[in-house]
Amino acid sequence: MTRKEDARFVRGRGTYVDDVRLPGTLHAAVLRSPLAHARITAIDTRAAEAHPKVRVVITGAVLADRGLAWMPTLSGDVQAVLATDKVRFQGQEVAFVIADDPYSARDALALVDVDYDPLPPVVDARTALDPDAPVIRDDREGRRDNHIFDWEAGDAAATDRVFAGAAVVVAQDVLYPRVHPAPLETCAVIADHDVVTGKLTVWATTQAPHAHRTLLATITGIPEHRIRVVSPDVGGGFGNKVPIYPAYVCAVAGSMLTGRPVKWTEDRSENLMATTFARDYHMHGEIASTVDGKILALRVRVLADHGAFNGTAQPSKYPAGFFHIVTGSYDLEAAHCSVTGVYTNKAPGGVAYACSFRVAEASFLVERLVDLLALELDVDPAELRMRNLLRPEQFPYTCSTGWEYDSGDYPRALALLLETAGYRELRAEQARRRELGEHLGIGLSFFTEAVGAGPRKHMDIVGLGMADGAELRVHPTGKAVLRISVQSQGQGHETTFAQIVAHELGIGPDDVDVVHGDTDATPFGLGTYGSRSTPVSGAAASMAARKVRERARIVASAMLEVSPDDLEWSPGRWSVRGDPTAGKSITEIAAAAHSDLDLPDGVEGQLDASCVYNPPNLTFPFGAYLCVVEVDPGTGQVVVRRFVAVDDCGVRINPSIVEGQVHGGLADGIGVALMELIAFDPDGNHLGGSFMDYLLPTAVDCPSWELAETVTPSPHHPLGAKGIGECATVGSPAAVVNAVMDALRPFGVRHADMPLTPAAVWRAIQGRPLRGDLAID
């Protein structure tokens, strides 16, 4: 089935926030700090206010008068809405100018005069905890350093014991550098406060409208039931659109001050410079094995760079996200990992960018370590993986850091990958071409994802649990409307969710419309991220539809004057057991449920039903990837020749959408592995303010994807489905990097950090590797 929403998109009839035009709208622009760290000594707004088209200039002082200068973040930190005391990263919001048109607002930014007293910045996270490091967050009482948290999982003592007795230990520093979600649509907001009704309507391009509503209520003091957040069509999210940004709060304040709608649309530079980044994990990993390659244990230490505000979507119980999953897909005796989070003078980081909360970092590390171990043992990396993968009979499997994987048949997926790729022939080709001086590299990765946030016991964000609601309305003519808490940023919810309901009710997917992205229209839920739509909201939709089916059974029993127990379900129809001609279609039942049919006492009419689904566990999709690259050692240029991906996300509701998600994630992995980097100079100046500097992969950089699949249903999901959105992003970077390292083996290169740009590869070959977090050194 093709995507229902595409009729709208391909005809240019999507509605993004910038397409929303309200009468009387004012337009805003943000004045940003040019410095990474500086004290503000004065702000003079008089010249800007004198601009004939400027309505209001909002500064931190204006907000402070209303208690709005600081706002809570999704991670339990606070963030300056507009800087009052200091600026803490380049691009930080300092003033918000509201004018009659966007051009005047931009022009007037130059008229705001800010005096800065520069301070030394912390740019390299590894110096953040130095005793003489400048204290970035002196806004927080008693704070004397840049430490945010320490977190650990696994049994340190047991892990140390295994390592002490292990025959082989391989260690490596691995950086997962700072990258950016870079959605096609930048951030945007319109705030419209009605002074008469007290109602605040916020159109925002967000992945989490209900969380925004609750947070806006908390921040502004406007009662939550008077706030409506609408997230219309969203042009990509990837985690970038989970947080509330300072300009959103400014727009609300601006609308309250002016009595007019206030619109703000970010430009590309602002998005790349100031909205949440991802990754930035400095990891040290060690892997222990027997001489014959039985992996025994893993030990990991991480320094996590969270930027100036710990502002983003980390589950507050787990400051390092789902880093537990660093044990990957292998049967270990023990593991221990620890993560230390620090502040630096960079934009708020730590966002769960298209990977469920640090699974990308964890998966990349373990897959690099396995390849390094294979190198050390001189074993084929496919063979080493096959030897150590979890076996199907071990599921449900509790890993050494305590997480329970729901289901999987890992060896089958790897075997299918090797067969699909023609692994043996590939290795033979590689050997032949190496003889010819050609540098073919073959890289493997095997990943386990943890998606579908999440079980109550596991997590919450700013005190909000992770249950999601679904409401299914069935009209008198049998047409249905499903209202869900999650909304689409391109994932095709209008199609997938219609299929779920259609499947459960035995009606056509076109007979079901899906409503999302509007808090006034939908039940509460935590939004779309971490591949949770199908695992959580999909389950809620399925179970709501099953409730409708059970209500329909009661109605049918009244229509047919038989006991409900004597009815049996076939798609779209309740029939009398043993007499299939005596039955009623769901359409007939819907009409009767809205009619004067006499129902038993206590049975409510109509067919609508709802469900709040609280998943008992995460779902654990997995996959095996293989990448073939060619490297030109003269230029360092890497070309991806093939990419073979075997994904197992349980039952696939819409295979075409699943494949689309995989395609996107694979391209994303190629970008992260080979070109993407948010870099800073030593003064904290941001070096990637446009797509000329921050490179994203295009179709030219990608091979024709070769996809295969296995299907291991999740045992605890009503449809057996797992999430798929981020799998390829998690699994692909290691496959690409492993392939490049494999290609560089003749040069004695053991490891180089991403992104493997031509310069980075060339420098690695020369034995003078680049530091991966800097574009220049």
Added chain:
Amino acid sequence: MTRKEDARFVRGRGTYVDDVRLPGTLHAAVLRSPLAHARITAIDTRAAEAHPKVRVVITGAVLADRGLAWMPTLSGDVQAVLATDKVRFQGQEVAFVIADDPYSARDALALVDVDYDPLPPVVDARTALDPDAPVIRDDREGRRDNHIFDWEAGDAAATDRVFAGAAVVVAQDVLYPRVHPAPLETCAVIADHDVVTGKLTVWATTQAPHAHRTLLATITGIPEHRIRVVSPDVGGGFGNKVPIYPAYVCAVAGSMLTGRPVKWTEDRSENLMATTFARDYHMHGEIASTVDGKILALRVRVLADHGAFNGTAQPSKYPAGFFHIVTGSYDLEAAHCSVTGVYTNKAPGGVAYACSFRVAEASFLVERLVDLLALELDVDPAELRMRNLLRPEQFPYTCSTGWEYDSGDYPRALALLLETAGYRELRAEQARRRELGEHLGIGLSFFTEAVGAGPRKHMDIVGLGMADGAELRVHPTGKAVLRISVQSQGQGHETTFAQIVAHELGIGPDDVDVVHGDTDATPFGLGTYGSRSTPVSGAAASMAARKVRERARIVASAMLEVSPDDLEWSPGRWSVRGDPTAGKSITEIAAAAHSDLDLPDGVEGQLDASCVYNPPNLTFPFGAYLCVVEVDPGTGQVVVRRFVAVDDCGVRINPSIVEGQVHGGLADGIGVALMELIAFDPDGNHLGGSFMDYLLPTAVDCPSWELAETVTPSPHHPLGAKGIGECATVGSPAAVVNAVMDALRPFGVRHADMPLTPAAVWRAIQGRPLRGDLAID
């Protein structure tokens, strides 16, 4: 508590359909028939189409090509959307012109050339069944007369037997003339069909958005889940806004033809001339009693004028509505009534105008008969009523026509009325002033209303049952939003329903917002009419809130780690039984229900709940009214000096709103009794095309209302509430007319039909009464 919505209304910030401005909107005007009955021989639209600003001219032929020329009505009849074969009343819709602006659309009407071949009209309903009467509805196959239905209730034979043996029988012809609901806001619609998504959005000023959605789906073939009907602020309904009007269907067709929103706003003349009328009941009543005034039986025959299409909101099971209630508030041995409905060449009638389906007509008749009986027996009419009223111990009481009244203490209400009015002193004053040649009249009425449509078993409209849904969402911060199927036309739902939820949850009414009037946002229900909002939807809201309370109990038990059985409710709080300090407020519980709190297996998170309420019976509010008039026999001028009203609508949720409803209904009754009349000349020309001709009462015509109340809760409603919206409209005309007749007693006037205009009163005094359905004779 004052009305929450008034902040919006008094500041001019209400949003009516005409306030909705969509980009690219086209504007429409309706060409109407100048004749009451004529064959259409040709329609030439070329000149209109040549108008530079005209986009489309829609005729019946254009609609017929799409199967839209006729539409079903709410009473199971069909109605011409645009006339194709004949016009059947003056003002009937013939063409629909769509232009760039409303002025051009109006101008172009004159350019549409229609050839009519006049036919004799049926104007007087009493001639409709004559053998030689023209057949109006020759569109309906095989139809050879103007008969619509015959309906009866009660036991004819038993009634005849009682009458045959009765000592006293009084009979009277009573006309309840044709009147108009005359809402302040006339009808209006905007239809916006999106060719890409297939979605149709209709903004319409309607009392029944969900029924409109289902009907529009049936009429247009657009699937119901792709239709959204929005009824924003509505400036009065009174039954006028229940039906779908032809222009609404034309606007939909016009939007589909042009790809643009099409707006149509009716003017006052169109509203008075062509939208649904009310009443028009030619009644013959007989009442039987003993010599000492024990009323024994009632016998009624009615000829009902339904106009050219039986187009309006009659419950389809009961073509004569709730006329059963003609037995009124009295303890009878037997009763029989029969109603015959006929077509005439007038706009569709039969609307349930501010009286639950013919209760106004029934109540007026019986109260006139009781006064005539008092005259005949020379008994005080208060005394005669007190002698015959149902006694409290008789409830629940099944009347002779089969309806079960739920509760009441009628003698108490009458006693309170007489005491409040100072009845004895009034009669003394009347006697004194009669001596002085002054004509004071004192009129009484006692009514029983049947409201809260309705029980499934009793009724349905176009196959739709009468259950209404309510959905209550409770946000993480404990603020609540109630979504209801009924919507306000001025009744204050945003206040009353917030109070219901606030009462059940022990929170403040300001912590509850009410959403209504938008089918995309609200559960299914049959809409606001027949005083059903509080009896039906109010019950649904109350029960949804009780479900929330029970869900909160489970959450509180998990928070407090005690059994739910050990918790007890006090307003806003679940506490441990015997330890009131150990408890959780509903706000704390709401936060926890959205958090990571561990709930028992099978318990869903959050607190939202919904209810579909299907009332077991109607509710039966009642009241006793007294009116004092002065009549100037020289001019026939009637001045209402006092009006005392005792209403019992069970438990009052917002006394101020109840009083407002009573005030409006009393004014309405004065208008109906003294000035309102939709009159026609013998050719079927409409004589009341503006408020200069169709007179409505103003504050100048009304005394300062004197209200009192008794409270007899409905035993089957969760809050004990009954409907109040139409009580005063039902009860007041008889009190006014009885007062005028009382004043005219010295002139030997026994009865005169409404409206008792100065001319009518003067003519009655002269012994040459006007025929009540004609303004001139």
